[in-house]
Amino acid sequence: xxxxxxxxxxxxxxxxxxxxxxNLGIGIPTLVANYVPDNIEVMLQSENGLLGMGPFPTDDAVxxxxxxxxxxxxxxxxxxxxxxxxxxxxxxxxxxxxxxxLGAFEVDVLGNxxxxxxxxxxxxxxxxxxxxxxxxxxxxxxMTHASKHGDSKLLxxxxxxxxxxxxxxxxxxxxxxxxxxxxxxxLKERAPGVSIEEIMDKTEGKLIVPDFVxxxxx
Amino acid sequence: xxxxxxxxxxxxxxxxxxxxxxNLGIGIPTLVANYVPDNIEVMLQSENGLLGMGPFPTDDAVxxxxxxxxxxxxxxxxxxxxxxxxxxxxxxxxxxxxxxxLGAFEVDVLGNxxxxxxxxxxxxxxxxxxxxxxxxxxxxxxMTHASKHGDSKLLxxxxxxxxxxxxxxxxxxxxxxxxxxxxxxxLKERAPGVSIEEIMDKTEGKLIVPDFVxxxxx
Amino acid sequence: MSGFNKVVDSYEEAMAGLEDGMTILAGGFGLCGIPExxxxxxxxxGVKDLTIVSNNCGIDGFGxxxxxxxxxxxxxxxxxVGENALFEQQLLAGELxxxxxxxxxxxxxxxxxxxxIPAFYTATGFGTPVGEGKEVREFSGRSYILxxxxxxxxxxxxxxxxxxxxxxIYRHTAQNFNPxxxxxxxxxxxxxxEIVEPGELDPAHIHTPGIYVNRIIKGNxxxxxxxxTVRSN
Amino acid sequence: MSGFNKVVDSYEEAMAGLEDGMTILAGGFGLCGIPExxxxxxxxxGVKDLTIVSNNCGIDGFGxxxxxxxxxxxxxxxxxVGENALFEQQLLAGELxxxxxxxxxxxxxxxxxxxxIPAFYTATGFGTPVGEGKEVREFSGRSYILxxxxxxxxxxxxxxxxxxxxxxIYRHTAQNFNPxxxxxxxxxxxxxxEIVEPGELDPAHIHTPGIYVNRIIKGNxxxxxxxxTVRSN
Numbered sequence: 001x002x003x004x005x006x007x008x009x010x011x012x013x014x015x016x017x018x019x020x021x022x023n024l025g026i027g028i029p030t031l032v033a034n035y036v037p038d039n040i041e042v043m044l045q046s047e048n049g050l051l052g053m054g055p056f057p058t059d060d061a062v063x064x065x066x067x068x069x070x071x072x073x074x075x076x077x078x079x080x081x082x083x084x085x086x087x088x089x090x091x092x093x094x095x096x097x098x099x100x101x102l103g104a105f106e107v108d109v110l111g112n113x114x115x116x117x118x119x120x121x122x123x124x125x126x127x128x129x130x131x132x133x134x135x136x137x138x139x140x141x142x143m144t145h146a147s148k149h150g151d152s153k154l155l156x157x158x159x160x161x162x163x164x165x166x167x168x169x170x171x172x173x174x175x176x177x178x179x180x181x182x183x184x185x186x187l188k189e190r191a192p193g194v195s196i197e198e199i200m201d202k203t204e205g206k207l208i209v210p211d212f213v214x215x216x217x218x
Numbered sequence: 219x220x221x222x223x224x225x226x227x228x229x230x231x232x233x234x235x236x237x238x239x240x241n242l243g244i245g246i247p248t249l250v251a252n253y254v255p256d257n258i259e260v261m262l263q264s265e266n267g268l269l270g271m272g273p274f275p276t277d278d279a280v281x282x283x284x285x286x287x288x289x290x291x292x293x294x295x296x297x298x299x300x301x302x303x304x305x306x307x308x309x310x311x312x313x314x315x316x317x318x319x320l321g322a323f324e325v326d327v328l329g330n331x332x333x334x335x336x337x338x339x340x341x342x343x344x345x346x347x348x349x350x351x352x353x354x355x356x357x358x359x360x361m362t363h364a365s366k367h368g369d370s371k372l373l374x375x376x377x378x379x380x381x382x383x384x385x386x387x388x389x390x391x392x393x394x395x396x397x398x399x400x401x402x403x404x405l406k407e408r409a410p411g412v413s414i415e416e417i418m419d420k421t422e423g424k425l426i427v428p429d430f431v432x433x434x435x436x
Numbered sequence: 437m438s439g440f441n442k443v444v445d446s447y448e449e450a451m452a453g454l455e456d457g458m459t460i461l462a463g464g465f466g467l468c469g470i471p472e473x474x475x476x477x478x479x480x481x482g483v484k485d486l487t488i489v490s491n492n493c494g495i496d497g498f499g500x501x502x503x504x505x506x507x508x509x510x511x512x513x514x515x516x517v518g519e520n521a522l523f524e525q526q527l528l529a530g531e532l533x534x535x536x537x538x539x540x541x542x543x544x545x546x547x548x549x550x551x552x553i554p555a556f557y558t559a560t561g562f563g564t565p566v567g568e569g570k571e572v573r574e575f576s577g578r579s580y581i582l583x584x585x586x587x588x589x590x591x592x593x594x595x596x597x598x599x600x601x602x603x604x605i606y607r608h609t610a611q612n613f614n615p616x617x618x619x620x621x622x623x624x625x626x627x628x629x630e631i632v633e634p635g636e637l638d639p640a641h642i643h644t645p646g647i648y649v650n651r652i653i654k655g656n657x658x659x660x661x662x663x664x665t666v667r668s669n
Numbered sequence: 670m671s672g673f674n675k676v677v678d679s680y681e682e683a684m685a686g687l688e689d690g691m692t693i694l695a696g697g698f699g700l701c702g703i704p705e706x707x708x709x710x711x712x713x714x715g716v717k718d719l720t721i722v723s724n725n726c727g728i729d730g731f732g733x734x735x736x737x738x739x740x741x742x743x744x745x746x747x748x749x750v751g752e753n754a755l756f757e758q759q760l761l762a763g764e765l766x767x768x769x770x771x772x773x774x775x776x777x778x779x780x781x782x783x784x785x786i787p788a789f790y791t792a793t794g795f796g797t798p799v800g801e802g803k804e805v806r807e808f809s810g811r812s813y814i815l816x817x818x819x820x821x822x823x824x825x826x827x828x829x830x831x832x833x834x835x836x837x838i839y840r841h842t843a844q845n846f847n848p849x850x851x852x853x854x855x856x857x858x859x860x861x862x863e864i865v866e867p868g869e870l871d872p873a874h875i876h877t878p879g880i881y882v883n884r885i886i887k888g889n890x891x892x893x894x895x896x897x898t899v900r901s902n
Contacts, residue, residue, distance in 0.1 A: 019672025021880045041672050043834075043880075047539065048465045049609050051878050056667040064468065064659035065596075065610040071466040072665040076608075079673070079834040079867030081878040084643070085465070085491070085613045086547040089540025093560060093785030094852065096880045112563070123527070123536075124518030130566060131540030134559040135785055165563025237439025239647045259439050261601075261647075265772065266698045267842050269645050274900040282701065282892035283829075283843040289699040290898040297440070297601040297634030299645040300841055302848045302876070303698070303724070304780040307773025311552030311793060312619065314647045330796070341760070341769075342751030348799060349773030352792040353552055383796025544786070553777070554808035556789040575787035575817065584808065605873070640838070641874050 002174040003191045003216070008142050010035045011172055011216055012101055015140060016042050023047065023092065023132060025102030026070045028142045032101055043077070045097055047128040049088045052080025069128065092128070093135040100136040102129060104143050104168075106158045109205040111168040111180045113141060114160035126163060133164030145173035145202050152204035154178070154185055175199050177216065184208045189216045220392040221409045221434070226360050228253045229390055229407075229434055230319055233358060234260050241265065241310065241350060243320030244288045246360045250319055261295070263315055265346040267306045270298025287346065310346070311353040318354040320347060322361050322386075324376045327423040329386040329398045331359060332378035344381060351382035363391035363420050370422035372396070372403055393417050395434065402426045407434045442602040442652045443631060447477040450625050450653045454590060456483050457510075461546060461588035461617040462490035462500060466662050469610030470499045471627050473655040474592040479503055489513040489546070489586055491539060491613055496522050498660055507531060513586070515539035519662075538566060541583050543616055548585035550619025550648065555584045591621025594657075595628040595644070599635070602649030603642045604628065611643060618644045627655040675835040675885045676864060680710040683858050683886045687823060689716050690743075694779060694821035694850040695723035695733060700895045702843030703732045704860050706888040707825040712736055722746040722779070722819055724772060724846055729755050731893055740764060746819070748772035752895070771799060774816050776849055781818035783852025783881065788817045824854025827890075828861040828877070832868070835882030836875045837861065844876060851877045860888040 003011070009031035016022065016032075018040035024030050033053075036042055044053040046068040053068055054075035061075065068074045076082065091097060104115040113133055116126040133139060146152050154171065171178045176199050177189040184206040190199060192215045200207060221229070227249035234240065234250075236258035242248050254260055262271040264286040271286055272293035279293065286292045294300065309315060322333040331351055334344040351357060364370050372389065389396045394417050395407040402424040408417060410433045418425060444450050451474060454460075460478065464470030475494070478486070479502045486509050493512055494501035503509050504522045511533040517523055526532040537545070538560045548556055557580035561567045571582040593614045596607035604626050606614055618624050626644070631654050677683050684707060687693075693711065697703030708727070711719070712735050719742050726745055727734035736742050737755045744766040750756055759765040770778070771793045781789055790813035794800045804815040826847045829840035837859050839847055851857050859877070864887050 056665045059666045065608040067468045071662040080872045081875040082872040084615045085543035090784035125516035127516040128539040130538035131560045162564040274898045277899045283841040285701045289895040298639045299642040300639040303776035303846045308551035343749035345749040346772040348771035349793045380797040
């Protein structure tokens with residue numbers, strides 16, 4: 001069965017390491033914060049200028065001056081620091097963030113990602129996404145494997161305007177965990193009960209299927 | 219008679235305006251701080267990261283962590299701010315300093331300045347001088363008009379390696395106050411009792427002498 | 437010390453000199469840390485053909501969004517313009533020019549503008565529509581694009597506290613783009629919640645040194661919250 | 670929270686991994702805010718052929734000057750190297766390579782290195798020996814030169830206080846190049862006068878966020894004064 005949003009977040013959380021500075025994008029990536037393993041600590045970077053993002057505030061502690069990059073009211077964790085947008089993106093662009101998790105419309109076998117614009121339909125802007133994908137070495141893209149209409153989002157070549165070129169190496173969809181290398185998707189893990197045939201069927205881009213593809217366990 | 223170091227500083231101080239942010243170089247320029255007119259306030263920028271430099275500390279208040287760009291122990295004035303070298307030179311390079319006063323070995327009719335290096339003799343480095351002359355619109359160079367041997371320091375073309383190209387418009391020597399424009403020095407004022415002939419004699423670069431050249435009054 | 441007393445008493449005075457066709461850099465991220473009253477003053481001044489450089493364009497009826505109502509904005513330079521129906525409408529109708537700029541590049545462009553850096557290279561946007569028409573250059577085997585800096589005729593900034601000399605501190609994440617915009621305006625106007633005497637702010641805590649600031653005004657702020665998210669208990 | 674506890678107990682541990690031929694970025698201006706003990710550890714480690722990026726090279730027998738005694742430095746990148754006889758001697762003897770870099774350009778090179786900006790344009794040095802061999806480009810009718818950023822294998826930094834997570838604040842003008850060097854080291858080591866618990870430093874006052882810092886150590890400092898200038902009474 002396809003992974004739920006929560007299961008995707010749980011699987012991503014397993015990539016976290018003790019002491020990681022992590023930037024989580026809007027949507028499913030945000031949920032990852034709920035599944036940090038008990039025995040490790042991570043610090044969340046929010047690109048509007050907060051390193052060490054805490055949980056949402058209690059109702060009486062809501063502060064208009066304390067928000068995250070999703071414009072949600074948040075708190076600062078113990079040991080947080082707050083700074084300007086230039087300093088925030090110095091961290092991001094300079095490669096100091098250990099893990100970035102973000103959503104996408106499409107990814108392709110060259111590691112290209114499209115996530116910010118659908119021509120003639122959606123032009124909200126790229127926000128910090130282009131900086132995040134250009135600055136990070138370690139990125140996990142979370143997305144559904146195919147559209148509602150069954151169109152694959154894992155392509156040989158992205159059809160939408162790119163967010164970044166050649167920068168994606170790991171993709172977690174509702175069906176599978178894949179790595180991108182040498183111009184192909186490499187199937188590393190599959191959702192419980194999802195067949196390799198279904199994944200092959202819903203992957204338009206070149207797909208390499210190893211002999212053994214374990215199911216993700218929960 | 220040629221101006222004393224103090225008289226040079228006094229004349230420079232007359233260029234100060236209320237509310238000016240000023241960077242004063244090492245040597246004679248530093249003395250300018252002693253002659254700020256009573257009815258105005260200026261704020262001194264020290265390029266090691268201090269805006270609002272105060273006087274030297276009293277003996278018991280000396281603090282190794284509080285120095286100026288000349289590495290002298292100083293104090294912070296009321297309303298000072300302290301910041302990194304990058305921020306300090308953002309101010310300087312970005313043209314936010316209202317007046318810069320610094321010494322030189324040579325200047326020429328094109329506004330070039332040489333102040334940091336004498337080949338095979340002196341190579342201490344340029345420090346912040348290249349940034350200061352490139353960043354400021356309003357610069358006053360203070361220097362002796364000629365060397366001890368009588369060689370002019372106001373030239374058609376600087377002979378020493380440059381600190382900056384085409385950036386100097388005002389020069390105050392021990393003999394005269396001059397502006398640089400259209401490929402010439404323009405004699406604006408002369409030291410009390412110094413003849414126009416002496417100035418012409420000690421100025422190698424093209425010199426324009428107006429009909430009336432007032433003496434600097436003290 | 438009149439020369440360093442930058443406090444003005446009215447918003448008219450705060451924005452004096454603003455003219456049609458000027459470029460305004462505005463601090464703020466979403467509705468957080470935006471110069472609400474200075475924006476309203478731009479609106480009531482009625483100036484037109486403005487270029488606004490700001491990460492967002494407010495929302496319908498609040499923040500920079502109010503400048504869309506009378507079509508005062510000719511061009512927006514922003515990273516994100518969602519959440520604003522009037523904006524989308526004017527954009528689709530071709531009444532509004534938009535230069536979408538990655539958030540980090542936008543921040544760096546403002547900082548560079550204030551710091552006398554006319555241009556810099558960044559990997560952000562290479563291979564995307566943002567990189568189209570821009571010079572590409574390799575450093576250490578990686579491709580970067582050339583981005584030019586931004587300065588404005590005015591910078592409008594929201595601070596928390598300022599002293600009369602114009603030294604400013606920001607509160608929490610309301611800092612965001614504000615100190616960057618502050619450095620890059622020919623005339624930088626900062627509105628704050630509180631004005632204090634020089635010396636009351638610790639020199640080491642000042643986010644924007646007074647050298648960047650031309651005018652200071654005390655304002656009252658609504659501080660609207662875009663997404664109120666809370667946890668129980 | 671072991672993952673964020675960056676405190677180490679010995680200077681050997683603080684500089685572990687340092688090898689011959691590496692590049693070290695060092696904070697400090699003159700003798701103010703220099704990482705005295707980390708420098709001494711570099712000396713006692715005996716590594717050779719170092720490239721040192723620092724505004725100055727200390728003085729004879731103190732600060733970075735001690736690394737000249739056993740000829741550990743191959744190359745210095747500095748803006749000012751006066752006040753150091755041994756330095757001048759090695760330089761004139763051709764035993765030491767020096768890349769003189771304007772102070773503001775040096776600061777910006779370090780900042781850019783840490784911020785993922787590989788190169789930027791500046792007017793500083795145009796038309797001077799510093800500009801020789803560098804690309805010249807016009808922006809808005811003015812000439813600028815291209816300067817590339819700097820990163821180091823190590824950055825050695827002197828802070829005032831740090832919490833265990835590596836958030837650092839600097840004291841007075843001992844800040845100088847320290848926060849810039851801190852951003853641009855592959856391994857950034859900060860020695861401080863006091864280590865505090867996370868949460869004790871106000872998030873708005875932190876000069877160097879912990880994300881840049883790998884190791885923290887508490888040291889004792891001589892803080893030598895280069896020019897003791899005082900006023901009477």
